[in-house]
Amino acid sequence: xxxxxxxxxxxxxxxxxxxxxxxxxxxxxxxxxxxxxxxxxxxxxxxxxxxxxxxxxxxxxxxxxxxxxxxxxxxxxxxxxxxxxxxxxxxxxxxxxxxxxxxxxxxxxxxxxxxxxxxxxxxxxxxxxxxxxxxxxxxxxxxxxxxxxxxxxxxxxxxxxxxxxxxxxxxxxxxxxxxxxxxxxxxxxxxxxxxxxxxxxxxxxxxxxxxxxxxxxxxxxxxxxxxxxxxxxxxxxxxxxxxxxxxxxxxxxxxxxxxxxxxxxxxxxxxxxxxxxxxxxxxxxxxxxxxxxxxxxxxxxxxxxxxxxxxxxxxxxxxxxxxxx
Amino acid sequence: xxxxxxxxxxxxxxxxxxxxxxxxxxxxxxxxxxxxxxxxxxxxxxxxxxxxxxxxxxxxxxxxxxxxxxxxxxxxxxxxxxxxxxxxxxxxxxxxxxxxxxxxxxxxxxxxxxxxxxxxxxxxxxxxxxxxxxxxxxxxxxxxxxxxxxxxxxxxxxxxxxxxxxxxxxxxxxxxxxxxxxxxxxxxxxxxxxxxxxxxxxxxxxxxxxxxxxxxxxxxxxxxxxxxxxxxxxxxxxxxxxxxxxxxxxxxxxxxxxxxxxxxxxxxxxxxxxxxxxxx
Numbered sequence: 001x002x003x004x005x006x007x008x009x010x011x012x013x014x015x016x017x018x019x020x021x022x023x024x025x026x027x028x029x030x031x032x033x034x035x036x037x038x039x040x041x042x043x044x045x046x047x048x049x050x051x052x053x054x055x056x057x058x059x060x061x062x063x064x065x066x067x068x069x070x071x072x073x074x075x076x077x078x079x080x081x082x083x084x085x086x087x088x089x090x091x092x093x094x095x096x097x098x099x100x101x102x103x104x105x106x107x108x109x110x111x112x113x114x115x116x117x118x119x120x121x122x123x124x125x126x127x128x129x130x131x132x133x134x135x136x137x138x139x140x141x142x143x144x145x146x147x148x149x150x151x152x153x154x155x156x157x158x159x160x161x162x163x164x165x166x167x168x169x170x171x172x173x174x175x176x177x178x179x180x181x182x183x184x185x186x187x188x189x190x191x192x193x194x195x196x197x198x199x200x201x202x203x204x205x206x207x208x209x210x211x212x213x214x215x216x217x218x219x220x221x222x223x224x225x226x227x228x229x230x231x232x233x234x235x236x237x238x239x240x241x242x243x244x245x246x247x248x249x250x251x252x253x254x255x256x257x258x259x260x261x262x263x264x265x266x267x268x269x270x271x272x273x274x275x276x277x278x279x280x281x282x283x284x285x286x287x288x289x290x291x292x293x294x295x296x297x298x299x300x301x302x303x304x305x306x307x308x309x310x311x312x313x314x315x316x317x318x319x320x321x322x323x324x325x
Numbered sequence: 326x327x328x329x330x331x332x333x334x335x336x337x338x339x340x341x342x343x344x345x346x347x348x349x350x351x352x353x354x355x356x357x358x359x360x361x362x363x364x365x366x367x368x369x370x371x372x373x374x375x376x377x378x379x380x381x382x383x384x385x386x387x388x389x390x391x392x393x394x395x396x397x398x399x400x401x402x403x404x405x406x407x408x409x410x411x412x413x414x415x416x417x418x419x420x421x422x423x424x425x426x427x428x429x430x431x432x433x434x435x436x437x438x439x440x441x442x443x444x445x446x447x448x449x450x451x452x453x454x455x456x457x458x459x460x461x462x463x464x465x466x467x468x469x470x471x472x473x474x475x476x477x478x479x480x481x482x483x484x485x486x487x488x489x490x491x492x493x494x495x496x497x498x499x500x501x502x503x504x505x506x507x508x509x510x511x512x513x514x515x516x517x518x519x520x521x522x523x524x525x526x527x528x529x530x531x532x533x534x535x536x537x538x539x540x541x542x543x544x545x546x547x548x549x550x551x552x553x554x555x556x557x558x559x560x561x562x563x564x565x566x567x568x569x570x571x572x573x574x575x576x577x578x579x580x581x582x583x584x585x586x587x588x589x590x591x592x593x594x595x596x597x598x599x600x601x602x603x604x605x
Contacts, residue, residue, distance in 0.1 A: 027507060028426030031418035032434070035478055038415060042456070042475045043441050049452035103344075110340040121341055123588045124349040130583035131352075132554035134538045135576040139351045142358075142569060148366070150354055150373035164370050177369075201348065210595045259445030262538050266558070281447040285539070294451050301448040308443045316436060 053298035060292030072295045073302075082300060084275040085283035089304075091189065092264075092279055093257045096196045100253055101246070103197065104204035109234075111205065112212045129202035137266040140195045144181035144267070152178045182268050185276035192277050195263050200256060204249045211245030212238070254311055259304055261285055280304055352580065355573035359384055366569065384570035388561075394575060396549050397556035400466050401579075404552055405534045407470040412477040412530040417523060419478075420485035421511060425494060435486050442479040446539050449475070454543050468544040469552070473534050480533070481526035488522030489515070521596040528587065528594055535583070553579055 055068050076082050111122065128136055143151055155161040161171040161178065173179070181191045215238065223233050239246075261281035264270060270278035270286065280300060288297015354373060358366065360380040371377045388394045423431045423438070446453075453472060462468035496518065500510035516523075541555040548560060557575040561568045587594075 024426055024507060028422045031422035032427065035415040035419035035482060038474065039438070039441055039479060042472065043444060043449070043479070046449045046452035046456060047444055049455070050448050053451060106340060107344050110337050110344070113337055115334070115337065115341075119588065121345055122591060123584050124345045124352075126584045126587045126591070127352050127580050128348050129532065130587055131576055131580040132538070132557075133536045134554045134558050135572070135579070136351070138558060138567075138572055139355050139576060142573075143351060143354070147369055148373070153369070153373050198348065198351075201344075206591065206595065213595055255443060259443075259447055261447060281445065284447055285450075288451055289543070298448070298451060301445070304445065304448070308445075309440070312440065312443055316439075 050298045050301070053295050054302050055299075056295050058294045060294060072299045076296055076299045081275055081278065082283060085270075085278040085280050085300075086303060088189070088275070088277060089258060089279040089281075092193060092196070092277075093254055096193045096200075096257055097250060097253045099193075100197050100200055100204055101250055104201060104208050104249065105246075107201070107205045108208035108212055111209060125205065126202050128199050129206075133199055133262045134266055136199060137195060137263050140191075140198070141182075141267055144191050146178055146180050146183060149178065149181065151181070155179065183272055185272060188268050188272055188277050192264055192267055195267065196257055199263065200253055204253055207245060207249040207252070208242070211242045211249075214245075215241050251311065255308065258307060258311075352577060355577045358570050359574040359577060361570055363570070384568075385574055387568065388571040388574050392560050392571070393548050393551070393556060397551055397553045397575075398579070400550060400556075401535060401552040401554075404466050404469045404473065405531045408473045408477060408534045409527050409530045411470070411474045412481050412526065413523065415474065415478050416481040416485055416526060417519075419482045420489055421515065423482070423486045424489035425497075431486075435483060438479045438486075439483040442476065442483065446476060446537070450539055450543060453540065457544050462544070464545055464547040464550055466545070466550055466552070469534075469537075469541060472540055472544070473537060476537075477526075477530040477533055481530055484529070485519070485522050485526055488525070489519055492518050521593050524590065524593055528590060535579075 052065060052068075054072060055070065056065055057067055057069055057072060058065060107125070111118075111125070115121075131139075143149060152161060155171075155173065156163055156177065159171070160173040162174075162176055164177050171177075179187065182188050219237060219241075220233075223237050228236075259281055261279060261284075264277055264279050264282045265285065268277045270276075270282045275283075280303060284297045284300040287293050287300055357374060357376070360382065361376065361384075362378045362381050365371055365376065365378040368377075419438075423435045425431075427434060453475075457463055457468045457472065460468075460471070462471065492515070496514050497507070497510040500514045501507065505513060536554065538554050541552050542559075545551055545555065548556070551559070553575065557572055561572045561575065
C-alpha cells in the first residue's frame with residue numbers, strides 16, 4: 001500500500017521501480033522453479049507412468065508398455081475382492097474420522113486448560129505420533145493376539161470372558177477365553193478402526209488445539225459471564241470460529257486414512273479371509289506388488305483419485321469461503 | 326447443563342485420564358515387555374502389566390548385538406535430517422513465491438501443489454520403484470533421501486504458503502522502503518516472522534519421513550541400510566517368529582525421545598498453525 005506512492009515525481013525512482021518489478025517476476029519464477037522441477041520430475045512423471053500402467057496390461061513378468069486397453073479396468077471392477085475393498089475403504093474412513101473429530105475436540109478442549117502435570121500428559125498423548133506407524137501397529141498386534149492379548153486378560157478378570165482352566169464359568173461377552181479380535185470380521189474391522197484412531201488422534205488434537213488457542217480468551221470470558229451452558233457455548237461460539245481449522249484436521253484425517261494401508265496390512269493383511277478388512281490401498285499392494293500385476297494394482301488405486309479430488313475441492317471451497325468472511 | 330468449578334475440574338481430569346490410558350496404554354505394556362522373560366510373557370494367565378518373574382535385559386542385548394538396530398536408528402536420523410533440509414530449501418522459497426510474487430497464478434499453483442500431495446505413495450510405488458532402479462539407487466538410503474521429498478515438499482509448501490499469506494505484506498514493503506532489496510527484506514524480515522511456520526514444516530517433514538513404510542520396504546532390502554520402520558518389522562520377525570520384547574524395545578527407544586522433543590516444541594508448533602489467526 002505504501003511503497004508505490006513515493007516514486008511518481010522523480011524519473012530516477014521510476015526506472016528503479018520498473019527494474020524492481022522485473023526482478024520480482026524473475027525472482028518469483030526463480031524461487032518456485034526448484035520445487036516445481038523436482039515435483040514434475042519425481043511426482044508428475046511417475047504419476048503419468050501409473051496412469052499408463054492402469055490402461056495397459058503390464059505385469060512384473062511382461063513389463064513392456066505395448067498395449068493400451070480398458071480391459072484392466074473392466075477386470076478390476078468385476079472382481080468381488082475389489083468391490084469389497086472399495087466398500088471397506090469408505091467404512092474405514094468415515095467411521096474412524098467421524099469418531100476422531102469428536103474425540104479430538106474433547107481432548108483438545110481439555111488440554112487447553114491449565115492443570116498440574118500437563119507436561120507429562122501432553123507427552124503421553126503425543127506418544128503414538130512419535131512412533132513409526134508400523135512399529136506402533138505391531139504393538140497393537142500383540143494387544144489383539146489370539147492367545148496372549150493383554151486386553152483379553154483384563155476381560156477375563158472382569159468376568160467378561162471365561163477364565164483359563166476354570167470349568168463351569170461363563171464369560172459375559174463371550175463364552176470363550178479369548179476375543180479373537182483379528183479373527184472375526186466385525187471385531188477385526190473394529191480393531192483396525194481403533195488403531196487408526198489411536199495413531200491419528202495426537203495430530204488431529206494438536207491441529208484443533210491450534211484453532212482453540214486462536215480464539216480470543218475475551219470472547220470466552222464474555223460468554224461465561226453471560227452464563228451460557230457449555231454445549232451452547234461450544235455450538236454457538238467455539239464451533240463457528242473453529243470451523244476452518246476443524247476442516248483442515250478432517251481433511252488430513254480423511255486423506256491419510258483413505259490412502260493408507262499400514263494399519264490394515266500389519267494387523268490383518270486384509271483378513272480375516274477373504275477380505276473382511278481389505279481396503280483399496282492394501283488390495284492394490286497385494287495385487288500390484290505381491291502378485292506382480294502392475295496394471296491391475298495401478299487401476300485399483302485410480303479409484304481413490306475421484307474421492308480425493310472431490311474431498312479436496314469441497315474442503316478448499318469451504319475454507320476459502322470462511323477466509324473471505 | 327452447568328457444572329460448578331470443582332465439578333468442571335474433575336470432569337476435565339476424567340477426560341484426560343481416559344485419553345491418557347487410550348494413547349499410552351500400549352506404551353506402558355511395551356515398556357514392561359521390553360524387560361520381560363519369555364517364560365513370563367508366554368503364559369496367558371500371567372498378569373501382563375507386572376513382572377511375574379525377575380526382569381531381564383536379554384531382549385535389549387538381542388536388539389543391539391544381534392540385529393542392525395544401531396544402523397536402523399542412524400539411517401532414520403540421516404534420512405530424516407537430509408529430507409528436512411531438502412524440504413526446507415525447496416519449500417520455503419516456493420511458498421514465498423506462491424504467497425507473494427506469483428499473483429493471480431499463485432493461488433492456482435498453490436492448489437496444484439496441494440493436489441500433488443494427494444497422490445498417495447501407494448499409487449506411485451510401482452513406477453517409483455523403476456525410477457530408483459534407473460537411477461542406480463537401490464539398496465541405498467540415497468533413494469529415500471531423493472524420493473521422500475515428493476510427499477514432504479508439496480504438503481510443506483502448501484502449509485507454509487498459507488502461513489506466509491497471514492503475515493501482512495506491509496512488513497516487507499516497509500523494509501524495502503527502508504532500503505532493503507526484496508531478497509534482503511525476505512531474509513531480514515520475512516524469515517524471522519515465518520520461523521514458527523518453518524518449524525511446523527520441519528516437524529511435519531520429519532514425522533512423515535519417520536512414518537513412511539511402503540517406499541522404504543520397496544527400495545531397500547539390504548539389512549544394514551534399512552530404517553527403523555522397515556528394519557524392526559522385517560529383521561525382528563523371522564517367518565512366524567516374532568521377537569516381541571525386542572520389537573517393543575525398538576519402538577519405545579524411538580518413541581520416548583521423539584515425543585519429548587515434540588512436547589518441547591509443541592507450543593511453537595501450535596503457533597505455527599495459528600499465528601495468522603492470532604495476529605492477523
